[in-house]
Amino acid sequence: MMKFQSAALAVACALALAACGNDTPPPAEPAATPQATEAADAGAPPAMEQEATPAATPAPSDTAAQGSDPAVVADCATTIDSNDAMRYDADSITIPASCDQFTIRLTHSGQMPVAAMGHxxxxxxxxxxxxxxxxxxxxxxxxxxxxxxxxxxxxxTDMIGGGEDTSVTFDVSRLRSGGPFVFFCSFPGHAALMKGSIAVE
Ligand SMILES: [Cu+2]
Known part of the structure; x- marks a missing residue:
C-alpha cells in the first residue's frame, strides 16, 4: 500500500515537474527513488519480536527441603559421619566458591561390617x-x-564399614554447572535415607 502510494506520488511529481516548464533539467527522478525505498522499508513488518522468555524456574526438588543439618565446612573440606542406623549426620554440603578442590571425609561410627552396613x-x-x-x-x-x-x-569415596574412615578430593569445577547436585550412599537401599544436597556458593 505504502509502496503504491509512493509510486503514485512520484508519478505525480514527475508530471508536476514536467508541467513546470522545460527550462529546468529533470533531475527529480533520482531523488524520488530513495524516498520510495524508505517508505517501503517503513511499511515492512517489524522484525520478529520474540520476547526472551526466561527458562522456567526449576521446580523445587525433594532435596531442596533438606538442609536442616548442614555439614561443617572448613578449609575446603568437611567430615561426615555415618552409622549403623543407615544415616549420615549431615544432609547438605555448601562448598565455598573460592575452593578449587574439596575434600569429603567419611567416618563410620557404627560397628557393623561393610558387607552388611557399608557406606x-x-x-x-x-x-x-x-x-x-x-x-x-x-x-x-x-x-x-x-x-x-x-x-x-x-x-x-570407598565403601567402609564400622570403625573405618575414608576420604575423596575432587575438582569443584564439576559442580559449577549442570546441577542441582546430590551426595548419597550407593549401598543398595541406603540412598533412601542417606542423601543430601551439595552445592557451590
Ligand atoms: Cu550406606
Missing part, C-alpha cells in the same frame, strides 16, 4: 542419581557399588 559418599547431579545407583548395584561391593569409570560420578 560411601557418591556425588552426582540429581538427575543422574537413580541411574548411578541402579548401575552401581550391578557393579557390586567389590566396586564399592559404583560402576567403574562412570562419567556421571563427580566423586566417590
Amino acid at each position: 560411601n559418599v557418591v556425588v552426582t547431579s540429581q538427575a543422574d542419581m537413580q541411574g548411578v545407583i541402579a548401575e552401581g548395584m550391578g557393579a557390586g561391593l567389590d566396586n564399592d557399588y559404583v560402576k567403574p569409570d562412570d562419567p556421571r560420578v563427580v566423586a566417590h
Whole structure:
C-alpha cells in the first residue's frame, strides 16, 4: 500500500515537474527513488519480536527441603559421619566458591561390617542419581557399588564399614554447572535415607 502510494506520488511529481516548464533539467527522478525505498522499508513488518522468555524456574526438588543439618565446612573440606542406623549426620554440603578442590571425609561410627552396613559418599547431579545407583548395584561391593569409570560420578569415596574412615578430593569445577547436585550412599537401599544436597556458593 505504502509502496503504491509512493509510486503514485512520484508519478505525480514527475508530471508536476514536467508541467513546470522545460527550462529546468529533470533531475527529480533520482531523488524520488530513495524516498520510495524508505517508505517501503517503513511499511515492512517489524522484525520478529520474540520476547526472551526466561527458562522456567526449576521446580523445587525433594532435596531442596533438606538442609536442616548442614555439614561443617572448613578449609575446603568437611567430615561426615555415618552409622549403623543407615544415616549420615549431615544432609547438605555448601562448598565455598573460592575452593578449587574439596575434600569429603567419611567416618563410620557404627560397628557393623561393610558387607552388611557399608557406606560411601557418591556425588552426582540429581538427575543422574537413580541411574548411578541402579548401575552401581550391578557393579557390586567389590566396586564399592559404583560402576567403574562412570562419567556421571563427580566423586566417590570407598565403601567402609564400622570403625573405618575414608576420604575423596575432587575438582569443584564439576559442580559449577549442570546441577542441582546430590551426595548419597550407593549401598543398595541406603540412598533412601542417606542423601543430601551439595552445592557451590
Ligand atoms: Cu550406606
